[in-house]
Amino acid sequence: MEKDFGSELKExxxxxxxSQKEISDDFNLISKSSLQRIEKSEQIPAFDVAMKLINRLDxxxxxxxxxxxxxxxxxxxxxxxxxxxxxxSANITGxxxxxxxxxxxxxxxxxxxxxxxxxxxxxxLVFQEEQNFTNAREIVKPVWEILEKRDEWxxxxxxxxxxxxxxxxxxxxxxxxxxxxxxxxxxxxLGTVNxxxxxxxxxxxxxxxxxxxxxxxxxxxxLAITHxxxxxxxxxxxxxxxxKAELLWLKGEKDNAVELAKKTFARLxxxxxxxxxxxxxxxxxxxTGMDSKEMIKPxxxxx
Numbered sequence: 071m072e073k074d075f076g077s078e079l080k081e082x083x084x085x086x087x088x089s090q091k092e093i094s095d096d097f098n099l100i101s102k103s104s105l106q107r108i109e110k111s112e113q114i115p116a117f118d119v120a121m122k123l124i125n126r127l128d129x130x131x132x133x134x135x136x137x138x139x140x141x142x143x144x145x146x147x148x149x150x151x152x153x154x155x156x157x158x159s160a161n162i163t164g165x166x167x168x169x170x171x172x173x174x175x176x177x178x179x180x181x182x183x184x185x186x187x188x189x190x191x192x193x194x195l196v197f198q199e200e201q202n203f204t205n206a207r208e209i210v211k212p213v214w215e216i217l218e219k220r221d222e223w224x225x226x227x228x229x230x231x232x233x234x235x236x237x238x239x240x241x242x243x244x245x246x247x248x249x250x251x252x253x254x255x256x257x258x259x260l261g262t263v264n265x266x267x268x269x270x271x272x273x274x275x276x277x278x279x280x281x282x283x284x285x286x287x288x289x290x291x292x293l294a295i296t297h298x299x300x301x302x303x304x305x306x307x308x309x310x311x312x313x314k315a316e317l318l319w320l321k322g323e324k325d326n327a328v329e330l331a332k333k334t335f336a337r338l339x340x341x342x343x344x345x346x347x348x349x350x351x352x353x354x355x356x357x358t359g360m361d362s363k364e365m366i367k368p369x370x371x372x373x
Contacts, residue, residue, distance in 0.1 A: 073138050075120060080109040082127055093126045146184060149175060153187050154229065157305040159194040160349030183226060186213050190233050207237045223253045225261060232269040236277035247274060268298045268306055275313060288317060305343055308334050312350040316357055332365045339366055
């Protein structure tokens with residue numbers, strides 16, 4: 071059961087031993103009577119006043135939200151976090167599991183946002199099966215048609231765009247990418263926006279790869295590798311290194327490519343990221359004609 075703002079404010083104030091006079095800046099921020107009514111849950115403060123009150127307590131807005139939700143993350147927010155943590159469009163097991171959870175949620179509660187995430191997950195499954203953008207794009211087109219009309223994208227909008235950008239092409243792709251990167255730069259230090267930068271780079275590289283412009287994506291791929299490592303996004307880092315191995319092969323650096331592919335496949339195997347490993351191995355075999363299973367055979371036999 072969710073708590074109310076006033077009673078929680080009073081509780082935190084008591085924990086910190088802060089008086090009503092102190093939190094209200096000698097009652098310049100809000101009158102004594104108004105503060106008392108708020109703490110008795112008889113009055114709801116204006117948003118700007120509420121933010122100033124919790125700032126006086128040095129409490130972050132997200133911590134206050136967490137406390138108001140009875141020290142837990144709402145089911146909806148948890149689903150959004152799970153979506154963000156999928157890691158790769160090749161994570162078929164994770165996608166199917168999350169789809170079931172989201173559909174179950176939508177049976178009891180309406181949410182346009184979760185419905186949009188469901189469309190994206192469905193499109194990822196179609197893309198993985200067909201290795202073609204055409205049908206996958208049609209599934210998420212309604213998401214783009216809504217977001218393209220907005221002058222500015224909020225965090226959750228950026229999360230949607232970052233995960234569909236590579237399904238579009240031509241002018242639409244370039245428009246989405248430029249606006250998304252501008253939005254990410256503007257909000258880079260907000261929450262997990264920095265992680266969306268890696269997702270955007272990876273999906274841009276994937277688009278370039280699927281449209282026969284892979285070699286042009288080298289700079290963005292190196293950025294993705296650097297930032298994924300910096301942010302400890304281990305699976306995305308390995309996914310990016312797998313792409314780098316393919317790129318090295320195309321550049322004629324075959325010995326380096328094979329060595330990097332071996333290391334990357336082995337690490338994905340040890341992390342039990344089998345869907346992503348399988349997808350990367352299939353791409354490697356298609357490119358090189360090598361048996362990728364032989365590359366990690368000593369490890370699989372040992373395990």
